[in-house]
Amino acid sequence: xxxxxxxxxxxxxxxxxxxxxxxxxxxxxxxxxxxxxxxxxxxxxxxxxxxxxxxxxxxxxxxxxxxxxxxxxxxxxxxxxxxxxxxxxxxxxxxxxxxxxxxxxxxxxxxxxxxxxxxxxxxxxxxxxxxxxxxxxxxxxxxxxxxxxxxxxxxxxxxxxxxxxxxxxxxxxxxxxxxxxxxxxxxxxxxxxxxxxxxxxxxxxxxxxxxxxxxxxxxxxxxxxxxxxxxxxxxxxxxxxxxxxxxxxxxxxxxxxxxxxxxxxxxxxxxxxxxxxxxxxxxxxxxxxxxxxxxxxxxxxxxxxxxxxxxxxxxxxxxxx
Numbered sequence: 001x002x003x004x005x006x007x008x009x010x011x012x013x014x015x016x017x018x019x020x021x022x023x024x025x026x027x028x029x030x031x032x033x034x035x036x037x038x039x040x041x042x043x044x045x046x047x048x049x050x051x052x053x054x055x056x057x058x059x060x061x062x063x064x065x066x067x068x069x070x071x072x073x074x075x076x077x078x079x080x081x082x083x084x085x086x087x088x089x090x091x092x093x094x095x096x097x098x099x100x101x102x103x104x105x106x107x108x109x110x111x112x113x114x115x116x117x118x119x120x121x122x123x124x125x126x127x128x129x130x131x132x133x134x135x136x137x138x139x140x141x142x143x144x145x146x147x148x149x150x151x152x153x154x155x156x157x158x159x160x161x162x163x164x165x166x167x168x169x170x171x172x173x174x175x176x177x178x179x180x181x182x183x184x185x186x187x188x189x190x191x192x193x194x195x196x197x198x199x200x201x202x203x204x205x206x207x208x209x210x211x212x213x214x215x216x217x218x219x220x221x222x223x224x225x226x227x228x229x230x231x232x233x234x235x236x237x238x239x240x241x242x243x244x245x246x247x248x249x250x251x252x253x254x255x256x257x258x259x260x261x262x263x264x265x266x267x268x269x270x271x272x273x274x275x276x277x278x279x280x281x282x283x284x285x286x287x288x289x290x291x292x293x294x295x296x297x298x299x300x301x302x303x304x305x306x307x308x309x310x311x312x313x314x315x316x317x318x319x320x321x
Contacts (some may be wrong), residue, residue, distance in 0.1 A: 006018075008080065010080060010082065014080075014082065015119055015120050015123045015124070016123050016124055016127045016128065017077045017079075017080050017082055017120060017124050018077055018079040018080035018128075019077070019079065019124075019128055019129075019311065019312065019313040019314070020077065020078070020079065020310045020311055020312045020313060021075060021076075021077055021121075021124060021128075021310060021311040022075070022076055022077065022078060022257075022308075022310045023072045023074070023075050023308065023309050023310065023311075024072075024073055024074040024075075024076075024308045025072070025073030025074055025306075025308065026070060026071065026072045026073065026306070026307055026308065026309060027070070027071045027304060027305075027306050028068055028069070028070045028071075028304065028305050028307070029068065029069045029070075029140075029150065029265070029302070029303075029304045030066050030067075030068045030302065030303050030304070030305070031066065031067045031068070031174055031269060031271055031299045031301075031302050032064060032065075032066055032299065032300050032301040032302070033064070033065055033066070033067065033271055033285075033297045033298070033299055033300060034063055034064060034065075034297070034298075034300060035060075035063055035064060035065040035094070035285040035286050035287070036063065036285065036286020036287075037060050037062065037063050037286075038286065039283060039284060039285060039286030040060045040065065040094055040284070040285060040286065041059065041060050043094075043112060043284045043285075044058050044059070044060060044094070044096065044110070047112060047232060048096075048110065048230070048232055048249070051232060051234075051247055051249070051318075051320065052249060052318045055100075055318050056098065056099070056100050056249060056317055056318045057098075057099040057100075058096040058097065058098055058099070058108070058110070058230070059096065059097050059099065060094060060095070060096060060097075061094075061095040061096055061097050061107060062095070064095065064300075065092060065093065065094055065285055066091075066092070066093040066094075066095075067090070067091070067092055067093075067172060067174060067271050068090065068091045068092075068093060069088070069089075069090050069138060069140060069150045069152070069174070070088065070089040070090070070091070071086075071088050071140060072086060072087050072088070072089070072121075073086055074086060075087060075118075075120070075121060082120075085118055085120060085121075087116055087117055087118035087120075087121055088116070088117045088138035088140065089114065089115060089116040089117065089121065089136075089138065090114075090115045090136060090138050090150075090152035090172055091111045091113065091114045091115070092111065092112060092113040092114075092172075092281065092285070093109050093110065093111050094109070094110050094111075094112065095107060095108075095109055096108050096109070096110050096230065098230065098317075100317075106228070107228075108228045108229065108230045108251070109227060109228065109229045109230070110229070110230050110231070111131060111132065111229065111231075112132060112284065113132065113279070113281065114131050114132055114133040114134075115133070115134060115135070115136025115138070115152050115154050115171075116133055116135065116136065117135070117136055117137055117138050119135070121133070122134070122135055128311075128314065129229075129231055129233065129250050129252040129311065129314045130231035130232055130233025130234070130248070130250045130252075130314075131231055131252075132231070132232075134154060134155070135154065135155070136152050136153060136154040136171075137152075137153040137154070137168075138150075138151070138152055138153075139151040139153075141179075143179075144179060145177075145179060146177065146178065146179075147175070147177055148175070148176065148177055148179050149173065149174070149175050150172075150173070150174040150175075151170050151172070151173050151174075152170065152171055152172040152173075153168060153169060153170050153171065154168070154171050154279075155167075155168055155278075156168070156169055156171060156274070156276040156278050156279060157276060157277060157278035158276055158277060159277050160277045160278065169274065170274060171273065171274050171276070171279055171281070172271065172272070172273060172274075172281075173271070173272040173274075174269060174270070174271050174272075174299070175269070175270055175272070176267045176268050176269030176270060176299065176302075177267045177268070177269075178267055179265065179267055184261055184262065184263040185261070185262045185263065186261070187259065188225065188256065188259040191259075191262050191305075225255050225256040225257070225259075226253050226254065226255045226256075227253070227254040227255075227256075228251055228252075228253055228254075229251070229252045229253075229254055230249060230250070230251055230252075230317070231249070231250050231252060231314075232247070232248075232249055232250075233246070233247070233248050233249075233250045233314075234246060234247040234248070235247075244320065246320075247319070247320040248316050248317075248318060248319040248320065249316070249317040249318040249319075250314040250315070250316060250317065251314060251315040251316075251317050252311055252312075252314045253311075253312045253314075253315070254309055254310070254311055254312075255309060255310050255312055256307050256308070256309045257307075257308045257309055257310055258307060258308040259305075259307055260306035260307055260308070261305070261306045262303060262304065262305040262306070263303065263304055264301070264302065264303045265302040265303055265304060267302070269298075269299035269302050270296055270297065270298060270299060271296070271297040271299055272294060272295070272296050272297075273285075273287060273294060273295045273296075273297065274294050275289065275292070275293030275294050275295075282294075282295045
């Protein structure tokens with residue numbers, strides 16, 4: 001069956017813009033933390049593996065997760081020009097291994113929580129590639145701040161009840177310092193080489209050969225400037241909202257167009273996660289909760305990367321009939 005042509009509302013308030021999305025002068029700050037593989041695998045099984053029912057399967061790559069804060073200087077589309085916008089975004093990531101019959105396993109990334117602070121990236125991300133995006137407010141520190149804080153606020157609910165009123169409050173807060181940049185990676189090749197060594201130590205393969213193969217292919221992908229990101233794209237049905245009128249696993253290839261530099265961020269950093277029933281991040285990632293229900297997690301490694309990148313048109317990995 002041939003898909004119908006999309007009816008664009010460009011010039012009439014369109015916010016779902018055609019791919020690719022191009023992001024210029026982007027600074028990403030990544031904080032690596034320890035997670036519990038049992039908890040994260042349960043999350044993957046619930047939100048990714050349930051739909052394809054074995055046709056494609058994802059397993060967590062290890063006891064690690066990332067919290068990132070992104071500042072985009074200029075976001076636009078060359079395919080459907082609408083102007084350009086700056087925006088910010090906070091995300092939580094998990095590295096996964098994708099298993100498909102008859103193919104080598106491959107390393108992919110998945111973002112179960114994504115919080116842009118602008119409407120167009122939110123709608124484009126959800127409708128085009130299936131990113132689980134919801135609106136947030138992102139606070140970033142000034143460069144060289146003595147007490148830097150990265151904060152993601154969003155709409156939260158303390159209980160899952162129709163009687164519970166929303167609160168707009170911090171969900172993710174990273175604090176630390178002193179902010180001391182380390183020696184920079186001068187090229188994408190240097191960065192890929194160091195990350196490749198880290199991957200070999202991280203992966204929990206079914207066998208040594210599989211683990212090495214996954215690591216090698218991941219480094220090859222990074223050297224080519226491409227990072228595969230997987231999403232479950234779905235839309236509720238109109239007659240019955242318990243059913244999906246469309247459901248598919250989408251590979252969103254993020255491609256680095258220009259590597260401007262990367263460097264580790266020295267200092268003692270911590271990630272604080274708030275406790276809300278609407279965003280069960282603490283149990284999803286297996287963080288240890290404190291007396292007030294929130295979790296404070298030590299950051300094992302922090303880095304920044306300055307780049308221009310694009311989100312290319314997606315590829316369907318699996319689609320419901």
